[in-house]
Amino acid sequence: MTEPAITAELIAKHGITPDEFERIKSILGRDPNFTELGIFSVMWSEHCSYKNSRKELRKFPTDGPGVLVKAGEENAGVIDIGDGWAVAFKMESHNHPSAIEPFQGAATGVGGIIRDIFTMGARPVFSLNSLRFGPIEGDGASAKTNRRIFAGVVAGIAHYGNCIGIPTIGGEIYFDESYDGNPLVNVFCLGVLRHEQIARGAAKGVGNPVFYVGAETGRDGLAGAAFASRDLTEESKQDRPAVQVGDPFREKLLLEACLELLATDAVAGIQDMGAAGLTCSTCETASRGGTGVEIDLAKVPKREIGMTPYEIMLSESQERMLIIVKAGQEKLVQDIFEKWDLPYARVGTVKDDGMMRVVNEGVTVAEIPARPLAEDAPLYDREAEARPAPAEIDLSTLGGDAADAAREALLKLLASPSIASKNWVYRQYDHTVRAGTMVLPGSDAAVFLVREADKILAATSDCNGLYCSLEPRNGARIAIAEAARNIACSGGVPLAVTDNLNFGNPYKPENFWQLRECIEGLAEGCRAFGTPVTGGNVSLYNQNPKGSIDPTPTVGMVGIIADARHVTTQSFKQAGDVILLVGGLGDELGASHYVKVVHGRKAGRVPRLDFEREKAVHEAVRAMIRSGLVRSAHDCSEGGLTVALAECCVSDKERLLGASVDLGATGVRLDQALFNETQSRIVLSVSAANATAVLSLIAWRGTDVSRIGVVGGRDLKIGVNGSELSWPVRELHEAWFGSIGRTMEG
Amino acid sequence: MKAAIVRFPGSNCDQDCFRALRELGVDASYVWHKESSCAGYDLIVLPGGFSYGDYLRCGAIARFSPVMRSVVEEAGRGTLVMGICNGFQILCEAHLLPGALVRNRSVHFVCEHARVRVENCATPWTRAAATGSVLRIPVAHGEGNYTADADTLLELNVNRQVLLRYCDAHGALVDAANPNGSAESIAGICNRERNIFGLMPHPERACDPRLGTVDGRVLFESVFETLGFRIAA
Numbered sequence: 001m002t003e004p005a006i007t008a009e010l011i012a013k014h015g016i017t018p019d020e021f022e023r024i025k026s027i028l029g030r031d032p033n034f035t036e037l038g039i040f041s042v043m044w045s046e047h048c049s050y051k052n053s054r055k056e057l058r059k060f061p062t063d064g065p066g067v068l069v070k071a072g073e074e075n076a077g078v079i080d081i082g083d084g085w086a087v088a089f090k091m092e093s094h095n096h097p098s099a100i101e102p103f104q105g106a107a108t109g110v111g112g113i114i115r116d117i118f119t120m121g122a123r124p125v126f127s128l129n130s131l132r133f134g135p136i137e138g139d140g141a142s143a144k145t146n147r148r149i150f151a152g153v154v155a156g157i158a159h160y161g162n163c164i165g166i167p168t169i170g171g172e173i174y175f176d177e178s179y180d181g182n183p184l185v186n187v188f189c190l191g192v193l194r195h196e197q198i199a200r201g202a203a204k205g206v207g208n209p210v211f212y213v214g215a216e217t218g219r220d221g222l223a224g225a226a227f228a229s230r231d232l233t234e235e236s237k238q239d240r241p242a243v244q245v246g247d248p249f250r251e252k253l254l255l256e257a258c259l260e261l262l263a264t265d266a267v268a269g270i271q272d273m274g275a276a277g278l279t280c281s282t283c284e285t286a287s288r289g290g291t292g293v294e295i296d297l298a299k300v301p302k303r304e305i306g307m308t309p310y311e312i313m314l315s316e317s318q319e320r321m322l323i324i325v326k327a328g329q330e331k332l333v334q335d336i337f338e339k340w341d342l343p344y345a346r347v348g349t350v351k352d353d354g355m356m357r358v359v360n361e362g363v364t365v366a367e368i369p370a371r372p373l374a375e376d377a378p379l380y381d382r383e384a385e386a387r388p389a390p391a392e393i394d395l396s397t398l399g400g401d402a403a404d405a406a407r408e409a410l411l412k413l414l415a416s417p418s419i420a421s422k423n424w425v426y427r428q429y430d431h432t433v434r435a436g437t438m439v440l441p442g443s444d445a446a447v448f449l450v451r452e453a454d455k456i457l458a459a460t461s462d463c464n465g466l467y468c469s470l471e472p473r474n475g476a477r478i479a480i481a482e483a484a485r486n487i488a489c490s491g492g493v494p495l496a497v498t499d500n501l502n503f504g505n506p507y508k509p510e511n512f513w514q515l516r517e518c519i520e521g522l523a524e525g526c527r528a529f530g531t532p533v534t535g536g537n538v539s540l541y542n543q544n545p546k547g548s549i550d551p552t553p554t555v556g557m558v559g560i561i562a563d564a565r566h567v568t569t570q571s572f573k574q575a576g577d578v579i580l581l582v583g584g585l586g587d588e589l590g591a592s593h594y595v596k597v598v599h600g601r602k603a604g605r606v607p608r609l610d611f612e613r614e615k616a617v618h619e620a621v622r623a624m625i626r627s628g629l630v631r632s633a634h635d636c637s638e639g640g641l642t643v644a645l646a647e648c649c650v651s652d653k654e655r656l657l658g659a660s661v662d663l664g665a666t667g668v669r670l671d672q673a674l675f676n677e678t679q680s681r682i683v684l685s686v687s688a689a690n691a692t693a694v695l696s697l698i699a700w701r702g703t704d705v706s707r708i709g710v711v712g713g714r715d716l717k718i719g720v721n722g723s724e725l726s727w728p729v730r731e732l733h734e735a736w737f738g739s740i741g742r743t744m745e746g
Numbered sequence: 747m748k749a750a751i752v753r754f755p756g757s758n759c760d761q762d763c764f765r766a767l768r769e770l771g772v773d774a775s776y777v778w779h780k781e782s783s784c785a786g787y788d789l790i791v792l793p794g795g796f797s798y799g800d801y802l803r804c805g806a807i808a809r810f811s812p813v814m815r816s817v818v819e820e821a822g823r824g825t826l827v828m829g830i831c832n833g834f835q836i837l838c839e840a841h842l843l844p845g846a847l848v849r850n851r852s853v854h855f856v857c858e859h860a861r862v863r864v865e866n867c868a869t870p871w872t873r874a875a876a877t878g879s880v881l882r883i884p885v886a887h888g889e890g891n892y893t894a895d896a897d898t899l900l901e902l903n904v905n906r907q908v909l910l911r912y913c914d915a916h917g918a919l920v921d922a923a924n925p926n927g928s929a930e931s932i933a934g935i936c937n938r939e940r941n942i943f944g945l946m947p948h949p950e951r952a953c954d955p956r957l958g959t960v961d962g963r964v965l966f967e968s969v970f971e972t973l974g975f976r977i978a979a
Binding site for chain 2: 158162163164165247248249250252253339340341426427428429430431432433434435436437438440449451564567654
């Protein structure tokens with residue numbers, strides 16, 4: 001078989017620049033052949049090499065007292081949770097595949113992140129996902145497309161997660177025009193392991209056999225990493241073969257077989273075949289091990305006949321792993337994989353020459369120094385151009401300020417898909433398997449009892465893309481603060497962070513500036529809360545014909561809750577309880593969902609954030625929760641205090657409770673008082689008997705707190721600026737709970 | 747008391763059942779689907795999951811697993827056999843229980859805390875409960891819509907084989923409380939001899955007070971009473 005000649009056109013088609021090609025030649029000391037060119041193109045794609053973001057990513061704090069495996073060292077970072085137990089967690093995107101083929105794109109996204117976790121030797125115990133779609137309401141063509149993508153992504157996540165038996169217990173979903181045709185599918189998975197069980201992705205021990213286990217290699221997902229590193233265009237539909245097809249049943253078997261094998265002493269190294277498949281797993285394990293790896297493609301289990309070395313090396317078929325076995329223990333591998341009816345084959349050997357050597361039918365088809373291939377992709381500083389800061393919003397342009405309009409505004413906000421209940425989604429996810437879900441989806445943070453370790457974890461994902469589009473740095477700072485606030489409201493202390501950076505094409509100076517600003521903002525936040533970044537993912541080139549997506553640096557944060565009695569949810573619990581507002585009334589209406597949803601504008605300054613004030617609020621709330629004084633806690637985010645109060649009333653559908661609130665004369669407009677998104681605010685409910693104590697304890701700490709009302713009745717009533725607004729709780733519940741289902745089911 | 751939890755490839759509630767039974771003091775162990783025997787146990791549990799990926803029809807391939815021959819034998823001998831969710835589907839496919847579980851009415855997978863009413867407390871599975879009592883237990887399935895022909899339904903009713911029906915908080919059999927469209931709100935049935943029980947809800951997910959409901963325990967406690975087993979304090 002003759003391979004294509006290496007022409008300038010072929011090089012460009014592989015996304016390799018002339019400078020990069022020169023670098024490849026100097027690494028090899030010769031011209032690459034076709035297979036080698038393909039190998040470099042995927043390893044040096046943005047998706048695998050982070051060549052346009054790595055320099056920025058170095059700004060993240062990655063160290064801390066509990067960090068057992070740092071970001072970038074392995075597939076996922078590992079954090080100590082005490083008593084010899086640890087967690088491995090990470091978030092990863094599958095945006096481009098989900099745009100083209102929503103069901104399979106999302107499903108394989110789930111499969112990929114789960115493999116990253118069990119590769120570390122951890123048993124995956126729960127997932128979250130952070131999703132973004134274009135608007136789904138209305139009869140327009142784009143709304144119909146967005147509904148199809150939304151339904152497909154949710155079904156794909158459900159298909160994979162439900163079958164494999166890992167509960168999807170939370171996350172977030174926003175809808176905005178900037179995600180038209182370019183959804184974001186960011187999937188988070190967490191696994192648990194003993195400290196001594198941490199598995200490494202290094203090819204250690206010269207002479208050790210290299211095993212391929214899992215599904216056969218086919219032509220699906222060819223060069224998917226390179227596909228994900230290009231602009232999404234109309235022509236992207238032709239890239240459908242670059243979308244992989246997932247088989248959760250196979251992955252379930254692979255998961256059990258790998259964990260069974262890792263429990264023995266037979267494994268020297270293990271690496272999943274995700275992006276860039278066999279290529280990435282061989283050169284990365286060799287690079288980490290300081291060794292070489294030689295593999296024979298003739299021995300690789302294949303699904304199709306006539307596959308070329310180029311295709312085998314670049315295939316992204318799912319549910320495959322590479323395992324470096326300690327010499328002499330081959331029989332164990334054989335027994336376990338036969339028990340689970342999974343294909344396996346010894347495909348190669350660890351060598352001492354530092355080379356990744358690929359042999360096919362006795363002919364060497366690729367021979368590349370492993371370390372430079374895995375580590376020496378060029379790193380770029382892109383040009384950054386700041387966008388001017390937005391103007392403060394002119395409140396007079398928001399029209400009159402009547403009580404009737406404010407009354408309608410709350411209903412509209414509650415029914416807007418970004419704020420409305422996501423029950424239509426999470427009902428489709430098995431969120432109770434593994435018998436650990438202590439707080440059901442829909443509260444501030446998901447809370448999960450890890451039975452193996454008898455530890456309670458809180459986890460949340462957060463990012464307000466609207467804030468990040470207007471003021472990227474502050475938006476990113478707020479994403480961290482909100483995540484930490486959600487953990488605090490649930491009764492926990494933040495441990496660490498994973499992030500998923502979703503941006504547009506980095507070659508556009510404004511996009512690169514957004515990326516840099518957001519990274520620096522996240523880094524500031526992580527330092528403020530003492531939460532190291534344990535790893536994550538960068539997804540660039542997210543755009544549609546109208547422009548780039550809103551910058552979306554999604555934060556996944558994990559916290560720990562010391563005692564089951566501290567677990568706190570957002571819904572009001574009992575009539576007669578007193579409602580307290582920690583953090584003050586606020587007045588910042590810029591960049592708010594009120595302005596966006598009710599007035600159709602994405603405008604204004606993003607709320608200010610003071611980390612010290614934010615932390616003081618968290619500490620105060622946590623102290624009250626730990627003292628057993630708090631019945632419910634809920635943070636103010638999109639829609640401000642009024643949406644937060646409404647959610648406290650309606651989020652337990654079996655116990656709808658009204659409230660009577662009096663905000664007094666606020667000195668600001670009605671809508672400003674009700675819907676501002678000033679940060680660092682939490683609504684608490686406490687028993688009447690404890691109210692005075694809680695008020696004085698929080699005030700004594702120097703944190704702003706006030707008594708604003710009482711739980712009870714069938715209505716939410718808010719007195720403000722001399723007006724009395726009132727909504728039957730049933731009406732609020734109906735607007736909020738059924739909104740997405742009505743839109744999707746018609 | 748010894749319990750066997752049969753693991754099929756794709757079972758995913760096996761570990762939950764194992765842990766729930768162990769925490770209640772039962773000597774539970776796994777039996778791999780390729781084994782030829784599961785004799786010698788007081789209780790055999792077919793757990794939930796997606797056996798063989800459920801790619802053909804839920805439970806359709808699992809019934810041909812080597813271990814199933816022994817399960818059928820043990821059931822015929824009177825051993826207690828419990829099929830939860832996918833296990834219920836397998837019992838129907840193996841004709842150990844009548845009827846079938848088809849796609850949910852909504853077409854979507856449904857996961858929620860359902861309520862079920864105990865219909866007959868004179869069985870080994872329900873004797874610790876009161877007839878008419880309401881249990882709150884999670885469901886999670888795509889194919890839980892119980893279907894049977896009119897004669898079968900009549901027979902189930904005449905013989906009082908329906909043990910659980912979906913209901914609202916007050917025990918009323920309203921359509922809104924039926925998560926999957928099951929005929930006559932059926933959530934769980936037993937065979938005429940009472941020793942084989944299939945149910946869609948997951949009692950193993952409702953045994954720990956930290957998860958908000960312990961209503962699943964009463965079904966296991968009934969088994970313990972039947973077998974004269976004293977449960978762990």
